[in-house]
Amino acid sequence: MGHYAAVWDRKAATEITKDCDGFYKVLLKNPRGASAKVSLQGGQVTSWRNEQGEELLFTSSKAIFKPPKAVRGGIHICFPRFGNCGSLDQHGFARSKIWTIDDNPPPLNLNDSHGESFINLLLKPSDEDLKCWPHSFEFRLRVSLAADGSLSLTSRIRNFNGKPFSFSFAYHTYLSVSDISEVRIEGLETIDFLDNLCQKARFTEQEDAITFESEVDRVYLSTPNIVAVLDHERKRTYVIRKEGVPDAVVWNPWEKKSKAMVDFGDEEYKQMVCVDGAAIEKPVTLKPGEEWTGKLELSVVASTFCSEYFDLQNSGF
Template sequence: MPVSIPLTRFQGLDALELRAPDGACATLLLHGAQVVSWRPAGADEQLYLSPQSAYATGQAVRGGVPVCFPQFGSRGNLTKHGFARTKPWQLVQAEVGQDDALAVLKLMDDAATRMVWPHTFEAELSVRVAGTVLELELACENHGDAPFEFSAALHTYLRLTHSMSAALQGLDGLAYWDAAAKRSGTQGDEPLGLDGELDRIYQGVGERHAQTEGRRLMLSDGARRLQISQQGFEDAVVWNPGETLCQQMEDLPDSAWREFLCVEAAQVLRPAQLAPGQTWVGLQRLELA
């Protein structure tokens, strides 16, 4: 029988400590439905969390896996990355099963969200941890009587320990928009390394290729290999502020740019369209190889 997981506290905020029977664990805040820690069974921390992050109502937490919804970045009239990452989410389910630990949180429209985004919706984030795998599934349902569109991302901060040798493979041949350089391009055969500011949106990462459900990316960092895959999300954002921008960010130490690489499952370049009653689902899967 599944065992319920009680609420705990993390940096003064309500949280859930998901611990699978094999020892794999993840920490999930109700604030923003944000995963702030993931430790696979027998392994170290895999996510980066800034030591200068704010933990307060209405404040975004820097690191972990922020949920960007219903807007990505500044591509719209809402506050950057939308309101979901700074809102309290409701607990739907949290339990330990025979092989895993699972939590489900939801966010529904209220008077505050309708003032800035006049739509009736329900968003749901499911987080599952087991063994060497972390799965995050974001869903959105249109509860209104008119269609709407949105963009979204799981803004995953992956911790690096060997930044100068870190390399992301699997993007070869994909077109991208480089927001830092303000130009488009196509990724060559070479792995993507960390060498200054990175801000690219890669197209078609979530499309089907042969018999797979999309591309499988591989982040190499010293001896570590982390496999990254996604479904539903069509794009992938690869971001790192680089040294100059990092020093201008109040919630990051000056040298923090060497400690993480964001690889984000995203729906950005072609926003999701939802008719009344329809549901959209996107999944990101991380596996320590």
């Protein structure tokens, strides 16, 4: 991978370097000073900064930078499974593999990309992968940083198998927050969810917003295309738009579980929350030759945002 060490694309404002942790990273920049980093290890977004240079994604101070273990933080690509499942690694193997740069991706129907910085990545199964999940596929991932600083991930998975296969999927997203006790999530009220702390029992969200006073580990089902995460102390709101990923995972480990994780600080649960666009309850099934597309877009607006101003059934993509 030595030829990746000093590549610079002026048109796309994309630079590929070897980071201090030993991983090759793609640095995306926009004209206003926002930036994002994407690691070829796992296709993982490891950083997303606004125009003021503030980090918007959480990464643990105790994260382990040792492949094939996924780094605790950023945005993980969870495929072909989310959660523990048989012989597969937790959350699948995509987040622990080395991705390659896709120099000749098929056309992708996107909105106006003027001022956008992006990178296209590609993952194909290794012989080792085929032993634990015997299905031939191509996974194409585009990570884009728009002129307004919003971050988007577009995944395309094609079945090159001779028979259908099914998979679950998640964009496992660690958001940086000031204090979890001051955070509320809007857009999931009245939605059914599976509670992983109660043997995946099914409940209906009764509150007008999700707030945090203890550990939360839930899969909200068939959710709206827009979810909002309000951080009152920092006076900003993360707006999560998604397409092709109907479910939403909400997770915070709280104090007890934080202390049990070797790659997570004892008190760091206060500075993070995971809100994932996912396809879990109803796995995606692809026939031979078929392709699935799933998209996640993250943006930040002022704290005056309220989810009721959005048409939650239309993501605006």
